[in-house]
Amino acid sequence: MALPTSTVRPDDFDPFWEGVLAAADRLPLNATMERLPLRSDPKVDVYEVHYDSLDGIRIAGWYCLPTRRHGPLPALLQLPGYLQDPPIPKAAARDGYATFGAAPRGKLRSRAQFDPGYPGLLTDNITDRNTYTYRGFYIDAVRAFDFLRSRPEVRPDRIGLTGSSQGGGLTIAVAGLRGEQVRAASAGAPYLCGFMDAIRLTRTYPYQEIGDYLRTFPDSADAVRDTLGYFDGICFGPRISCPIIVNLGLQDNICPPETGYSLFDAIGSPDKKLYPYDGCGHDAGRALHEPVVDAFFATHLKGEGEENGA
């Protein structure tokens, strides 16, 4: 299944992102939290959070805390799919994690100032790495991680990342951008990896948005390829140092599994494991894989002998 990838890591990939991170780190989060009685229940307190991100854009998220807690909690950052309206991550909070559901720019509740739409987000400013949507989108996810690290009820050395599809791609990006601060990561069916291979291997949306763009603007092919090199999960791979698991569906009709193999090869962490699921599409074996993910985070975030993080 593994094929040589056509993705080329730009020579200035690391300086580019160090510059973006430096600009982001100069911005205070200015986070606000409001408890939502409608969504809270006896086991979970649910908060709506807003914080500042690049380009002066205010970003939203759901923050869930177990109501019964004693001492700092392990935490999970849940990252959303491309079309997904970020769900309230109550289930992980019931399991004892402080859990944040991120809504990067353009998602519901984070689109008052920026909204290229769906379809559309994937190719918004795609010919310029300095204004491409995903420059800010990735940083919005990074700052959700920063929000968790800033919370007094969270153990800053026990924060994990998880998501599938675009959530998997964002998991890879944040793990690469926050490096050793990330304790563990689980990426399913990762999107945003091997862009140019993906549009050759499949003709389905959302990657088809790039195909639409190139058909309409054929002269922009080189600029598109150049930009995407800075945002390709495969290029973030060498920066990842935390324990990480990746699950793929071998019949994935949205994110070709070949690109997932290329990503896995590129991941720099020595503690990495791949779970390919035959007979599965973009779900990437979710039903079979969920217990694997639960056990992985219990080991790396809760530690031996810790009872439900409480």
Add this chain to the structure above:
Amino acid sequence: MPDPSFDPTACPGDFEAYWRDLLEELEALPAAVAVEEIPLRSNEFSTTYGLRFTSVGPYRLFAYLSVPVGEGPFPTLVYLARYASTVEVIPQGDADEKRGRFAILSLAARGQRNADRPWAAPFPGLLTEGIDDPRSYIFRGIVADCCRAVDVALSRPEVDASRLALLGANDLPILIAALRPAASHLVATPNLFHRAIDRAALTDAYPLEEFNDYLRLFPDRRTQVIATLAYFDPIFFAPAVRATTLLLGGRPEFEGLSRALAGPTELRPSETRYKDGVFQEEWLSRGLGFDDAILPAAWRG
């Protein structure tokens, strides 16, 4: 486990009048369809249009319409409102080449993207919007929007009215097939309204958790909520549904509903996205008159 059997006594006494009133309200409003080509989403197989039209309220809606290149009319797929803010030209993961075979209309109902002015739907939150009164419940309008989408599809010369399928990963295709009996086929996963409160009590997962959230905060409204939802339970629409039906999900509580549908019905247990997807594509292609299905590359061979 909720009792899956059909309970006719729970059907509201004014069920027929409630829906007749809505359809009459819709009938009184011109659709006022406006059409604009979208070159960015057109390709060698198809031309894509953005349609705007009016539903009850009045409320202006949006739909993508992808029409195959060549001589029509074409068998048509109508994607009704999904439980999400986003609306696609063709569902994520479907082979783009399908657009060369089928006319495809994808509706943005009130509150969804491209139809979110003046009102943007909250997710979560849509499922309980106005739920205290069946006249104000948001899904009354959304059902009207779906009926109007079918009307607009049928008004198009490119659409083969004898081969029209309604699709959606929720209950709406069943409701709309009853209210707009032109559909020849439907594919549905009745996961929102069929015995909704019974099923919500068994889960803490969204979207059904929205009902639990609401009743936790407003326990004294339980009777009104149940009364409103009764107008939307597909079991009460089922006897009027004559379309050939595929129910995806196959949960035990859907067996009673499957039996209540008047047309030929297949209940398919869910396995994986790949296996469910191949099954649905082949089922639909066969039903609409084709020997083969157009599958995405990862599903071929």
